[in-house]
Amino acid sequence: MGVEEVTTAEEDIRGDDGPDKATVRKAVAASAIGNCIEWFDFGVFSAGVMTTIVGTVFFPPDDGGSAVLRSFAMIAAAFVARPFGGMFFGPLGDKVGRKTVLAVTIILMSGSTALIGLLPGYDTIGIAAPILLLAVRLVQGFSTGGEYGGAATVIAEYAPTRRRGFFGSFLELGTLSGYVLGAGLVLGVDLMLSTEAMHAWGWRVPFLIALPLGLVGLYIRSKLEDTPEFQKMEQAGEVARSPLRDTLVHNWRMILNLIGIVVLLNVANYTLLTFMPSYLVKNLDIGDTTASLITIGVELVMIALILPLGSLSDRVGRRPLLLTAAVGFIVVSYPAIALMQTENTAAVILGFAMMGALLLLMLAVIGSTFPAMFPTQVRYGAFAIGYNISTSLFGGTAALVIERLIKATGTNYIPAYYLMIAGVVALVPILLLPETARVPIGKCGGPRDAKATPVPV
Secondary structure, three states, X not given: OOOOOOOOOHHHHHOOOOOOHXXXXXXXXXXXXXXXXXXXHHHHHOOHHHHHHHHHHOOOXXXXXXXXXXXXXXXXXXXXXXXXXXXXXXXXXXXXXXXXXXXXXXXXHHHXXXXXXXXXXXXXXXXXXXXXXXXXXXXXXXXXXXXXXXXXXXXXXXXXXXXXXXXXXXXXXXXXXXXXXXXXXHHHHHHHXXXXXXXXXXXXXXXXXXXXXXXXXXXXXXXXXXXXHHHHHHHOOOOOOOHHHHHHHHOHHHHHHHHHHHHHHHHHHHHHHHXXXXXXXXXXXXXXXXHHHHHHHHHHXXXXXXXXXXXXXXXXXXXXXXXXXXXXXXXXXXXXXHHHOOOOHHHHHHHHHXXXXXXXXXXXXXXXXXXXXXXXXXXXXXXXXXXXXXXXXXXXXXXXXXXXXXXXXXXXXXXXXXXXXXXXXXHHHHHHOOOOOOOOHHHOOOOOOOOOOOOOO
């Protein structure tokens, strides 16, 4: 199943003036590649061997075994800047257009990721090394804060109504593909080079690959016009004069709903895709290569299934899949982690796959669900602000918090408890979420002035 699969019902939904199939395909590709680059960085940064290397290259020598914690701290540091990026880029995208902002964010993301591959280490410049790394990670976080909400908004505003779930799932196809590409590249370089060469210079190669990826993404985005919904709004003179104020004053209830759902999404996302590779190696004594192969293998299966699940949501709705995921994490997380505690490789794979399947139910629908929660005038900003506040507090810190709690309690079941709590938190906002599977995107989210007609929560 590919991007070209668009039903003939598209004309019935959009009318003769809607974008053609080629334009929709281009918009989907332009959006998904930004998410691919964002998660390419995470795939590289969180690969088992890379967490150790980054923690030793950029920091003073330490015999306390804190190299992995240092790397997780640098992953978490980028999330400090994400809400600020969302507050800056999101409302800007509602005012000047989605295309312009997304061109800036993709260059900042890919450029800062590549810059990590050029930074000198602690042995060369001393304490300046971790300071520079921190500065680059903050730029990454700031730009990423404006990327995801805009990319999801572009797909949602280009996609035909009856296929919005299918096309929206391409956004997270970019997530999984970027992660597999990053982790796979680290694995390949590590297998080809000696340990000495990998630590000396080989670790830099995967980071540097981000720049050409970003240039390809920028080229694709430069060929795209702004979304039909934004153009309509602009022509009608309905662009908000102060989108940040409108977002916070009139849409705060739905932003809180979004934050609650994203708690589970990001705790699951970053626990499985960022923390688990190191967890398998450090806590379960699985080799680097085996851990990478397990992680990549499960994610390849997720890539194969995400588009059919996105299409399924067009038929049954988004809420049933989200509810299944939330209840599933409450019920399944503990048995899944218990399976992973065994010394049986098949059981470890099964436990990881069980959690991956639940995460996939969410990933398949968030690209179509979250943009539809808000009206066009504030869609980009409201999405970016709510998503990044929740991601900053609960997603980016997941690996660091879980690792600390494991050290403090001595139990390897902390990931299960963390996921179960997140599942409970997400249940209420999912139940309050209006179903928008068959609602045209221009009619989603209610009116901009929530005082006149409240947005349903």
